[in-house]
Amino acid sequence: MYLNKIFTVLTIFIMAIIFTGCGARGAYFNKFEQPTDGNASIYVYRPAMFFRGGMRYNVIISDDGNDITEGLMSNGAYILYTSSSK
Numbered sequence: 001m002y003l004n005k006i007f008t009v010l011t012i013f014i015m016a017i018i019f020t021g022c023g024a025r026g027a028y029f030n031k032f033e034q035p036t037d038g039n040a041s042i043y044v045y046r047p048a049m050f051f052r053g054g055m056r057y058n059v060i061i062s063d064d065g066n067d068i069t070e071g072l073m074s075n076g077a078y079i080l081y082t083s084s085s086k
Contacts, residue, residue: 034080040083048076 035041044059057073061081071079 043078043079045078046073
């Protein structure tokens with residue numbers, strides 16, 4: 001009975017490590033890109049981490065009261081948003 005509980009807990013622990021390590025990943029940051037004249041670039045970076053690494057977050061940018069969903073933020077990835085002047 002005692003070994004059965006240890007085996008169950010060990011199996012759950014190993015499965016949690018495996019599924020957390022297989023978290024979704026996005027594009028890795030390489031370098032800054034120079035924005036064109038009259039434009040601005042906004043980088044949103046999420047560092048890679050083991051804890052909560054499999055979670056993805058929506059990146060929402062508010063521009064003059066308009067909410068723009070730019071994309072899903074993955075573990076260890078970044079999102080580039082380019083805004084033009086009006």
